Amino acid sequence: MLAKPRFRWLPMPYHSILLFVTWLLLNNTVAPGHLVLGAFLAWGIPMLTSGLSHPQPALHKPIKTLRYALMVLGDIVTANLEVARQVLGPLDQLHPALVALPLDIEGDLPITLLASTVSLTPGTVSSEVSQCRKFLYIHALTMKDEAELIATIKQRYEKPLMEIFSC
Amino acid sequence: MNFILELVVSIFLLIGGGFILVGSIGLMRLPDFMMRLHAPTKATTLGMGGLLIASMILFTLREPGHISVHELLITIFLFITAPVSAHMMAKTALHQKLKMISRTRGQELIDPASQQLAPKQSLEQGNDGVSVKS
Numbered sequence A: 001m002l003a004k005p006r007f008r009w010l011p012m013p014y015h016s017i018l019l020f021v022t023w024l025l026l027n028n029t030v031a032p033g034h035l036v037l038g039a040f041l042a043w044g045i046p047m048l049t050s051g052l053s054h055p056q057p058a059l060h061k062p063i064k065t066l067r068y069a070l071m072v073l074g075d076i077v078t079a080n081l082e083v084a085r086q087v088l089g090p091l092d093q094l095h096p097a098l099v100a101l102p103l104d105i106e107g108d109l110p111i112t113l114l115a116s117t118v119s120l121t122p123g124t125v126s127s128e129v130s131q132c133r134k135f136l137y138i139h140a141l142t143m144k145d146e147a148e149l150i151a152t153i154k155q156r157y158e159k160p161l162m163e164i165f166s167c
Numbered sequence B: 001m002n003f004i005l006e007l008v009v010s011i012f013l014l015i016g017g018g019f020i021l022v023g024s025i026g027l028m029r030l031p032d033f034m035m036r037l038h039a040p041t042k043a044t045t046l047g048m049g050g051l052l053i054a055s056m057i058l059f060t061l062r063e064p065g066h067i068s069v070h071e072l073l074i075t076i077f078l079f080i081t082a083p084v085s086a087h088m089m090a091k092t093a094l095h096q097k098l099k100m101i102s103r104t105r106g107q108e109l110i111d112p113a114s115q116q117l118a119p120k121q122s123l124e125q126g127n128d129g130v131s132v133k134s
Helices: A013-027 A032-052 A062-088 A108-120 A146-165 B003-029 B038-062 B071-095 B107-114
Strands: A097-102 A124-129 A135-140
Touching (some): A013 A032, A013 B071, A062 A108, A062 A146, A062 B038, A097 B107, A108 A124, A108 B038, A124 B107, A135 A146, B003 B038
C-alpha cells in the first residue's frame, strides 16, 4: 500500500507539518511574520520536491506513531542506563553476538525505522540488511538467549510499526 | 536567577556530562570495534539530552516571557543521525571483516552479511550452533 497524494496542492502533508514546525523551532518564535513565511515554505518545498521522492507505505495510524515515539524515548533512557552499567562493569561478563533477525515488515521506510529503533534501544546495533530485505543483521552487546532477543524486538518494535504502516 | 533554578540546571548538566563520560570510557574499555560502537550511540544520546534539557530550562526561565525550544531540533537531528552513522560504521566493519573477540556468537553470519545475502538455510533455526545440535 503506497501513499497516494490526497490533494494535488498538498502532496506531502506530514512533510509540510514537519517543515513548518522545524522552521518555527529554528527561529525560536511564533511571530506572525514567521508563521506566514513558514507556512509558505512548508507548502512550497514539498510542491517542488514531491516528484523526486520514492513512494513509501502510507502512514495509517498517526496517533499510534506518537505512542510509538514515546515508548522508544522511554526505552532509550533504560537502554542508556543499561549500557552504562555494562560498560562500567566487568567486561568478561559481556557475551556479544551477531544475530539475523527475520523481517516481516516490507518497504524501505518501515525497515529504516525499525533499524534505527534497534540501534537506539537496549544493547543492539543494526549493521546490515540483506538484499532481499528479509533479514536484518544485528550486533548485540550482550545476549543471553537468541530466540528471546528476536521475540522481544518483533513483539515490541516490529508489531507496532506493522500496525502503523498496515503492511 | 535564584538558587533552585541553578541547582536544577546543574543537576541536568551533571547527568548529561556523566553519560557522555561513560560513553567515552566505553569507547576506550570495550575490546572490539562492534562492541565499541554501542557506547557512543547510546550513552551519548542521553548525555546530549541532559545538556539540552538544561539549556532549555535555563534560557526559558532566565527571561520571563521568552521560551527557548529550538534545542528540541538538535535532539531530533541527533536521533535521526546517530543510528544512521552507527549503521554505516557497522556495515563497513562487516564488509572489512574486522576481527571480533572470539566469544562473539554467530560469527558465521559475517560472510553472508557482508555480501548482503540471507543467512544460510541450515543456520536459520540456531545461529549459535548450540540449538542445532540439541
